[in-house]
Amino acid sequence: MYNYRVGIIGATGMVGQRFITLLAEHPWFHISALAASSRSAGKTYEEAVGPRWAMTEPMPELVKQMVVIDAADIAAMKEKVDFVFCAVNMSVEETKALEEAYAKAEIPVISNNKANRHEPDVPMIVPEINADHADVIPTQRKRLGTKRGFIAVKSNCSLQSYVPPLTPLKDKYGLKAVLACTYQAISGAGKTFETMPEIVDNVIPYIGGEEEKSEVEPLKLWGHVENGLIVDADGPSITTQCLRVPVSDGHMAAVFATFERKPEIEDIKKIWKEFRGQAQELDLPSAPKQFLNYFEEQNRPQPKLDRNLEHGMAVSIGRLRPDKQYDIKFVCLSHNTLLGAAGGGVLTAELLAVKGYLD
Ligand SMILES: NC(=O)c1ccc[n+]([C@@H]2O[C@H](COP(=O)([O-])OP(=O)(O)OC[C@H]3O[C@@H](n4cnc5c(N)ncnc54)[C@H](OP(=O)(O)O)[C@@H]3O)[C@@H](O)[C@H]2O)c1
Numbered sequence: 001m002y003n004y005r006v007g008i009i010g011a012t013g014m015v016g017q018r019f020i021t022l023l024a025e026h027p028w029f030h031i032s033a034l035a036a037s038s039r040s041a042g043k044t045y046e047e048a049v050g051p052r053w054a055m056t057e058p059m060p061e062l063v064k065q066m067v068v069i070d071a072a073d074i075a076a077m078k079e080k081v082d083f084v085f086c087a088v089n090m091s092v093e094e095t096k097a098l099e100e101a102y103a104k105a106e107i108p109v110i111s112n113n114k115a116n117r118h119e120p121d122v123p124m125i126v127p128e129i130n131a132d133h134a135d136v137i138p139t140q141r142k143r144l145g146t147k148r149g150f151i152a153v154k155s156n157c158s159l160q161s162y163v164p165p166l167t168p169l170k171d172k173y174g175l176k177a178v179l180a181c182t183y184q185a186i187s188g189a190g191k192t193f194e195t196m197p198e199i200v201d202n203v204i205p206y207i208g209g210e211e212e213k214s215e216v217e218p219l220k221l222w223g224h225v226e227n228g229l230i231v232d233a234d235g236p237s238i239t240t241q242c243l244r245v246p247v248s249d250g251h252m253a254a255v256f257a258t259f260e261r262k263p264e265i266e267d268i269k270k271i272w273k274e275f276r277g278q279a280q281e282l283d284l285p286s287a288p289k290q291f292l293n294y295f296e297e298q299n300r301p302q303p304k305l306d307r308n309l310e311h312g313m314a315v316s317i318g319r320l321r322p323d324k325q326y327d328i329k330f331v332c333l334s335h336n337t338l339l340g341a342a343g344g345g346v347l348t349a350e351l352l353a354v355k356g357y358l359d
Contacts, residue, residue: 002353005032007081007107009071009098011063012036012049014190015087015112018342024060026346027285028353033080034068036088041070054192071098074105083358085345087112089190103149108358110349111153112341114209117217120229124153124220126160126344127284127351128277128291129167132225134355139228150357152348155221156213157340158182158242161332162253163218164315165292168271170222174260175236179326182214182242183252185303188336189244199246210242250303251336256326265320268328269294272317284350286343288313294320301333312338313347 006023010016011034023031040048046064053059069076086099086109095115102109116122121140123133137150162180186196215238222233272292279287288310294317295301301316309316312335320330334340352358
């Protein structure tokens with residue numbers, strides 16, 4: 001039905017590798033170019049990645065012999081792609097310049113990087129939550145002077161577990177205050193146990209910049225479009241602490257929340273069960289059938305058991321109960337490189353394809 005040639009910038013990295021496994025057999029998107037830094041450029045993908053391949057699945061045959069392009073060579077990329085996914089570990093200034101250069105070359109960019117997340121005309125889309133934020137793309141195209149090119153971004157992976165379950169509760173009960181402590185996997189830092197040995201038998205209570213993102217970005221996701229720009233929500237008040245834990249994949253959060261009208265526990269479970277967003281309504285290829293999944297077992301969800309639910313595109317929730325200081329508390333989990341990064345990027349691209357923004 002749709003047929004696009006797709007490039008991956010940062011293809012050799014942790015998120016880039018995820019994009020490759022997700023796109024190798026995608027019905028609409030076909031990998032046609034792989035880009036990374038000048039260190040990898042000119043090598044075959046297999047050579048460039050070498051022992052860094054961190055996926056449990058084997059490297060797809062179709063990418064092994066592809067020659068990696070220098071991401072700075074936009075002319076070479078433009079010949080090969082209709083749009084790109086971008087996940088690079090460059091400075092904010094360098095990333096912003098790179099993404100804007102691609103957009104200005106009329107190549108739409110679906111980005112996992114933080115550099116453009118705060119622009120009010122750059123949609124930060126979770127298709128189940130704020131698909132309508134794509135409406136700001138014409139404003140952005142005007143700013144960039146493009147006809148086709150634009151940038152759309154993914155939110156930070158830390159909040160992908162707790163923002164979805166809070167979303168329908170916020171709409172129904174008015175969300176006043178949230179406290180979230182996250183327990184984040186090492187793949188979120190682009191690492192494995194081999195490349196991050198200091199995490200074995202350990203917890204590191206600091207992830208640079210993560211708490212700020214976890215507190216601010218939900219307000220953009222919950223914002224609304226006004227005069228072609230996203231206006232951030234003015235609440236709830238959110239406070240977080242983000243810890244790195246010895247888990248390969250899957251970010252968890254322990255969440256406390258207070259509402260204007262206190263919800264009943266059983267009503268919340270029903271709301272989660274019935275929750276559907278545009279991703280489900282449009283039946284997008286990467287959409288989970290059931291986005292919010294509640295476990296009655298006391299000891300669930302667990303990263304090892306539940307991160308791959310619905311191909312890693314679902315949110316798992318458990319231990320919902322009343323709290324003495326807040327109204328409720330619960331625990332939740334999402335796969336950080338699938339729903340939280342590459343999978344969420346692919347789902348966003350599917351939404352934008354259906355809405356006609358990639359034509
Ligand atoms: N890991 C996660 O769970 C996660 C989740 C959400 C968002 N993100 C975000 O996604 C981005 C990538 O994260 P990651 O974990 O995949 O990082 P990573 O494993 O360190 O990979 C970084 C990638 O960036 C490329 N790169 C570095 N410098 C470059 C340059 N000057 N020009 C072009 N490419 C360059 C690297 O290419 P070489 O191999 O050639 O050096 C590599 O492909 C970051 O912005 C991160 O915050 C990550």
